[in-house]
Amino acid sequence: SVLALAETPAPVVAVTRMRPLSNVAQSIVEEAVRRSPTVASLIQELAQYNVIVYVDLRLKDMSERGATSILAAPGDWRMLRIVLSDRLDPLARIQTLGHELHHALEIARDGRVRDEASFREYFGRIGFSMGARSYETDGALAVERQIRADLGRRTRP
Numbered sequence: 001s002v003l004a005l006a007e008t009p010a011p012v013v014a015v016t017r018m019r020p021l022s023n024v025a026q027s028i029v030e031e032a033v034r035r036s037p038t039v040a041s042l043i044q045e046l047a048q049y050n051v052i053v054y055v056d057l058r059l060k061d062m063s064e065r066g067a068t069s070i071l072a073a074p075g076d077w078r079m080l081r082i083v084l085s086d087r088l089d090p091l092a093r094i095q096t097l098g099h100e101l102h103h104a105l106e107i108a109r110d111g112r113v114r115d116e117a118s119f120r121e122y123f124g125r126i127g128f129s130m131g132a133r134s135y136e137t138d139g140a141l142a143v144e145r146q147i148r149a150d151l152g153r154r155t156r157p
Contacts (some may be wrong), residue, residue, distance in 0.1 A: 017047045021056035028084065029055055032094040036150040038143060039094065042101040049108035050077045055097070057086040064134065066096040068103040073114035080104050091151055098147040102140040 020026040032039040046053060054071070065088060071079040082100040084093055106126065107113045113122045123135035130136050 017049075017052055018043055019052060019054045021054055024057055025055045025084075028057075028090075028093050028097060031090070032097050036094060036098060036147045038146045038150050039098045039101065042098060042105055042143070046101065046105055046108055049105075051104065051108045052077060052079050053101070053104050054079065054081045056081070056083055058083045065092065066100045067134075068100045068107070070107065070113065070115065070119050078107070078114060080107060094151060095144050095147045099140045099144040102143040103137070106137060106139065 018029060020029050029043075033043065064085065066082065066084045069081050069083075071081050073079070082097065082104060084096050084100070088096060107119070107122070110122060113119055120135075123137070127135045127137035
């Protein structure tokens with residue numbers, strides 16, 4: 001007779017793709033997911049790509065409402081950073097977070113965007129310039145409008 005010992009499977013380590021960098025950023029992300037199906041959907045889609053998205057507030061003067069940048073691209077992964085202005089009211093923070101998450105998703109969908117040069121080339125192609133270092137896309141503006149509509153609806157309990 002053969003005695004087979006059941007192997008204990010190795011623990012599965014989940015990679016958290018959304019990484020708020022403060023308790024305030026964590027609460028913004030949680031509130032956005034709770035109140036906006038659009039934000040929840042963006043985060044769910046981002047989980048399909050090899051990107052890690054850091055989210056934080058900028059406590060010093062910031063001319064934009066929010067910004068997305070590429071931090072690094074080690075191996076197959078890309079690390080992105082979303083910064084939200086701390087001067088925004090809670091609803092504007094949720095809308096801006098969704099807007100910037102859409103930009104993160106635009107980056108995630110194109111694996112060639114791996115540094116500042118490819119970032120600028122890509123957004124110059126899919127969007128339009130808003131200044132020397134700033135770009136916008138119709139898709140992110142549409143997402144922001146959708147989130148505004150989400151927030152106008154009753155919130156989920």
